[in-house]
Amino acid sequence: MIIELDDDFDLRKTGDCGQAFRWNFTDDFTVRVRAGKKETIIHELAPGTVEIDCSEEDESFWKKYLDVDTSYRDIAALVDKEDFHLSTCAENAKGIRILHQDLFEMLITFIISQRKSMPAIRTSVERLCEACGSTCFPDAASIAGLTDAELAACGLGYRAEYIRLVSEKVADGSLNLKSYESLSDDDLKEKLMEIRGVGEKVASCIMLFGYHRLNAFPKDVWINRELTEHYPDGFNYKKYEPYCGVMQQYLFYGATHRK
DNA sequence: AGGCAGGTTCTTA
DNA sequence: TAAGAACCTGCC
Secondary structure (H helix, E strand, O other): OEEEOOOOOOHHHHHOOOOOOOEEEEEOOEEEEEEOOEEEEEEEEEOOEEEEOOOHHHHHHHHHHOOOOOOHHHHHOOOOOOOHHHHHHHHHOOOOOOOOOOHHHHHHHHHHHOOOOHHHHHHHHHHHHHHOOOOOOOOHHHHHOOOHHHHHOOOOOOHHHHHHHHHHHHHOOOOOHHHHHHOOHHHHHHHHOOOOOOOHHHHHHHHHHOOOOOOOOOOOHHHHHHHHHHOOOOOOHHHHOOOHHHHHHHHHHHHHOOO
16 A cells, blocks of 8 residues: 655654654665554655555554544644744654554553663563564463563563553453543543553553544653753643644654754 | 663652 | 652663
């Protein structure tokens, strides 16, 4: 399938802004993407045009995954031109799209992410997939079925307990992530934070990258540094509703890709 | 070699 | 409500 977007889309930046940990680039325009149970190769043919290797029945899945119906050009245009810092970040980050990813995968991945470096996150996620005997992301029952030793071998450290607990709950149905989709942003965050191992930051990541709540604004060390250095009097969240999360991605990309 | 990493929880006041 | 310590490992 070939998708021609009348919109900004930069494959490398989208995969490089910390939202996906199972994107493996072979060059700037070619990436193997594994998402939930699916896998494909995405090839950027020209600015805004990508080719995706998939069956006809999977086309809608990948379109939703890449969020083809949202105009990131329009969102970028909301950036206050007098905010020189954000403008610069947005310009550099132009083409980032917020992926619409699997809920359970986001939950587990971002629990893993706490106090870990990017490479370490990737390693752990990879090992978790392998431990469950597949290249696709394991379902809750598979993770719950691992022994303590197998789970520990994924390099999860103290997070192993969090992951086992929540996987058991999802597997036995006492936690239904899908049912949370109808909640308001505030209620959703509250429910997610009831999960052991999920605090404010991880909940925001799950909201932004899983539930596609584009107003969620995860505050990690990078963003906190941005906020104190460039917005000592406070960031104007109100101005960017309901797209604060996209602005967060611009700031994050700017902070992590500064020479 | 040893500190630190895309936080969260627990404890203490 | 707020500040500080502890937490597992892998990476650099």
